[in-house]
Amino acid sequence: MEAFEYAHPTTQHEAIGLLGSKWNDAAVLAGGTDLISLMKEYLVTPKRVVNIKNVEGLNGIHSNAEGVTIGALVTMDELLENATIRSEFPALTQAAGGITSPQIRAMGTVGGDLCQRPRCWYFRNGYGLLAKDENGKSLVPDGENRYHAILGNSGPAYFVNPSSLAPVLIALGAKLQLAGTKGQREVRASEFSVIPKSDEERENVLKPDEMLTHIVIPASSHGLRSATYEVRQKTALDWPLAAAAVAVKLEGGKVREGRIVLGHVAPIPWQAREAEKELEGKSITESAAASVGEAALRGAKPLSQNGYKVQLAKVAVKRALLAAAKGEA
Ligand SMILES: Cc1cc2nc3c(=O)[nH]c(=O)nc-3n(C[C@H](O)[C@H](O)[C@H](O)COP(=O)(O)OP(=O)(O)OC[C@H]3O[C@@H](n4cnc5c(N)ncnc54)[C@H](O)[C@@H]3O)c2cc1C
Structure with a gap:
């Protein structure tokens, strides 16, 4: 793992100020169940790791007239144990329940699940997000592609989105709240993931200086x-x-x-x-x-x-x- 600076802010404002303008400047650390392995494999080498676990306001599941708000730091276990989620949105409980590892459920967060990087084995073995050879051609169509995409795969990306929670949140019409140096914005869960066109791009609309703070399931979904x-x-x-x-x-x-x-x-x-x-x-x-x-x-x-x-x-x-x-x- 490459050496990095470690920061543990306690406010959103402080956390955002510690992020950078380029992906390599900083990485958000939540439960660490994906980020740490990415760093150990040198797949991401941030100069600074910003641990958001102690940032206030990112925890808990709250209901009000607008709907149900889930903090980005809510763990899979907390999601599974929540009575409102269980009774109102069984699809979400079923998706989180599919992640059977007690360790991942205890540490993995909802925000981290939505932002986890693809499991494509070319990407995980250092061939880049788009898994290209030295001539810029994707290795996937003629390679080991048994776990790759069957839809939306006209290129250049062939990996599959790894999140089990994202499809449910889209089906429920959820919105994601993002906070960055330029302020806050809200995107539909259906617009959060994107197909990158180059290895330098990411698989979602987050910018390097932004983080996901909350997920809101609207009252209309009850x-x-x-x-x-x-x-x-x-x-x-x-x-x-x-x-x-x-x-x-x-x-x-x-x-x-x-x-x-x-x-x-x-x-x-x-x-x-x-x-x-x-x-x-x-x-x-x-x-x-x-x-x-x-x-x-x-x-x-x-x-x-x-x-x-x-x-x-x-x-x-x-x-x-x-x-x-x-x-x-
Ligand atoms: C063996 C195994 C099996 C798994 N099976 C499944 C499965 O079946 N379905 C499934 O959906 N997942 C599965 N996972 C993935 C697991 O759910 C994720 O690793 C976990 O949810 C990530 O959460 P985390 O808090 O640990 O994220 P971290 O590891 O801390 O972060 C993951 C990524 O998201 C970014 N990030 C985290 N939080 C934020 C935020 N708030 N704002 C912006 N960026 C952020 C980090 O910078 C990093 O790039 C599995 C993982 C393992 C190891």
């Missing part, structure tokens, strides 16, 4: 039926192969509106808009859920080794819809 369904190779330490988060408003047994967001299949959480349209006005029966699953994957373009993920994602959509309709938590 009463939605939501569910997450993940397909995992094993229940131990690993990320899902494919997942779907859905949130639907039912009226008279039929879907008035619904959001369907796929996880771990594209460089960003993938909102299946065509499938959402197909769902509108339908009762969620076994066959309707299956045909919406088909619609969600209609644009999939699997790479040489990951065709199997198409079927997994279809099934994830179908089962998430059926679970949401039944109100299974």
Whole structure:
């Protein structure tokens, strides 16, 4: 690990002042479950590490007329134990519950989950975010791509967004509050992740001098039926192969509106808009859920080794819809 300066601010203002104008100037440290391994592998080499664990105002889950606000420092365990989240947003509890490691649940934060870097093994082995060879060509399409993207993969990025919480937050219409040297701003959860065009860019809209402070699930999402369904190779330490988060408003047994967001299949959480349209006005029966699953994957373009993920994602959509309709938590 490269030597770095360590800072442990206690206020947001102080923390932001310690960030820099370039990514290499500083890195935010929350639970450290991803950042520390990135630093040990020299994949990120910040000159300063800004530990935000003691920054006031970033903890806790609070409800008011606007909705439910989750502090960026809330851990997976705290999210799982929260009664409001459990009863109102089962999809979020199910997604956090999929992370089975007690250590990650105890240390990993919601903010860190949304900002964690891709697990692409080319990136993790030092080939850069876009995994290019010396001629600037991606190594992924002709390489080891069994865990890579099947949607949104026309390049230059082929990794999958690793966050299990992001698809749920998009389905629930959440907003993310960011704070930086130029002030505060709010972005929709659906606009937070982006597909980088170069190795110098990042996978989200955060700027080097900004941090994520809160996640707000709007009051309008109360009463939605939501569910997450993940397909995992094993229940131990690993990320899902494919997942779907859905949130639907039912009226008279039929879907008035619904959001369907796929996880771990594209460089960003993938909102299946065509499938959402197909769902509108339908009762969620076994066959309707299956045909919406088909619609969600209609644009999939699997790479040489990951065709199997198409079927997994279809099934994830179908089962998430059926679970949401039944109100299974
Ligand atoms: C074996 C294993 C299995 C896992 N399985 C899953 C899984 O199935 N699903 C899943 O979603 N995740 C999974 N994870 C990832 C885990 O959830 C994340 O590592 C964790 O949530 C990151 O949180 P952290 O607080 O430790 O972040 P850190 O390691 O402290 O930070 C991670 C990144 O986010 C940045 N960051 C953190 N907080 C902020 C903030 N508030 N503002 C701006 N930037 C910030 C850091 O600079 C860093 O780049 C797994 C991890 C491991 C090791």
